[in-house]
Amino acid sequence: MLALAIIGLSVFVIPLLGLLSRVPWGDLGELVSSDLVIDALRLSLLSSLAATAISTLLGVPLAWVMARTEFRGRSIVRALIMLPLVLPPVVGGAALLFALGRRGLLGEPLNQATGLVLPYSAWGVVLATTFVAMPFLVITVEGALRNLDPRFEGAASTLGAGRWSVMRRVTLPMIGPSLLAGLVLTWARAFGEFGATITFAGNLQGKTQTLPLAVFVALESNRDAAVAISLVMVVISLAVLIALRDRWWRAW
């Protein structure tokens, strides 16, 4: 049992060691402070946080409807919500392009009406990441809501609280730990997003090039830079996961 557990853990640890073995420690400061890395880091942080915010704003009500109401075709809706988890992100990105690209189903009328162009823009990055990451939030929050006795919300409403007040003062605080876990999962998925982003938003440095995309490019041209950027991602991700570990585990 323990031997297998150690082998299991090594699946996670060995690639990390491989990465660390190639870190150009001497040039690290210079590499990670280059314009390319700073641009990509800023975009990655902003787009992943924006995607998390949008996922929360839209995903919590979606999770609430899924957990609290009965309707026909619920299993189909659930499958649609889960789809981005299973689908290759590239396919998601392509689908977004057909829907919201300049010539897309919705993209064309949107462009004509407002002049807005989503693909190959920073908002395109946010959209692509949201598409891929939001299911984590919906699933986590829906599970938590299912475990929350609806009588708490009923009691709050008899005490005079309207629907939004109930959500803010009772529902969200009571599912707090699960919500936080969902936020972290969503953010982590958004932060590491690659396939849908490169397909829908392209790979323009300073505009749509996130950290994962920068790594992908650098692997071809400047291996030291690729390793340095990868290290930045590992450090940020580990820092977030460790900082939230207590609440995280309790929620699960």
Place this chain on the structure above:
Amino acid sequence: MTSVSSQLGLEASFTVRRSPEFTLDLSMAIPPGRTVALLGPNGAGKSTAVAALAGLIQVDSGRIELGGRTLDDAGQARFLPPEERRVGVVFQDYVLFPHLSVAENIAFGPRSHRMGREPAMERAALWMKRLSLDDLAQRKPGELSGGQAQRVALARALAIEPDLLLLDEPLSALDIVTRALSRRALTEHLAQFPGPRLLITHDPSEAFLLADDIHVIEGGRVTQVGNADEIRLRPRTPYIADLAGSNLLSGIAHDGLVQIGATGLRIADHTLEGPVLITIHPRTISLHRGRPEGSARNLWETSIALIELLGDRARLQVSDPLALTVEVTREAIDDLELDTGARVWLSIKATEIGVEADYPGAYAIS
């Protein structure tokens, strides 16, 4: 309380269809200052009644009026959501918000009614004082005893100054000793609430002790309405006879003997001292024409005051020395040639007598 609502109270007559097989059909009027119990077994539709009155579900037909306001009217497609009803609910198991302190739980209602934080906390403090919860203000519900949680739930419901107070099984989550204490306290708190009160319970003695009128509900329908004596002495269905038809007496216990007026009853429990409530099921009382052999220690001769037939059973009333209802089969009526005025012997085994401590001073203790 507005003067209008104090005249009108609750008037409800509605149906709610929960499934193709189950429809709740309820009609009741509760004047202000009066307590009505909705008494029935699990699955009788009691929770549905609470949900409909509180506005958590809509009625399918009929209407609900409270204090002159229409809460729900299926015919006119009017439905007032729960947050606008001013119906105070003490939920089964209390449903206190676990993430809020006692004070915040009680202030929740006032805060929801657009009261500022400070006045809401003052209102909460007032109710904590009235229900002796001052010391618990900063506790979380998880740190409360059952009796304390029940008082917090009551304070939370009363703090919105409701037009109707609904109590859904307010005592069933408590252990037996706390239940007797809480029941006494609840009697006093109910008396201070000026509006109509509806008590939902499956426990007949709770209904008898707390309510002025009792509506018995079975399978979604009210099968009998009356006060405690009418329900107990003249049960109209076998269910009521079984469940609600117990003899209920109060006396003083000392060393295995309960003194009820001039009569002493032997009980199995020798540890109980002081005021007690006694329940004796009518079917556990044995009836004989002559003095029976054997060692039953609760034995006396009396005469039958009344005989009522109920299906294949009969209920007999005796009044001397204790007012009791005795249940026998119809065959026994014929076999023993029983008639009104007939002299009979009654015996009750000590082990068949239900005894529960009662606390006249409970309010002071709690």
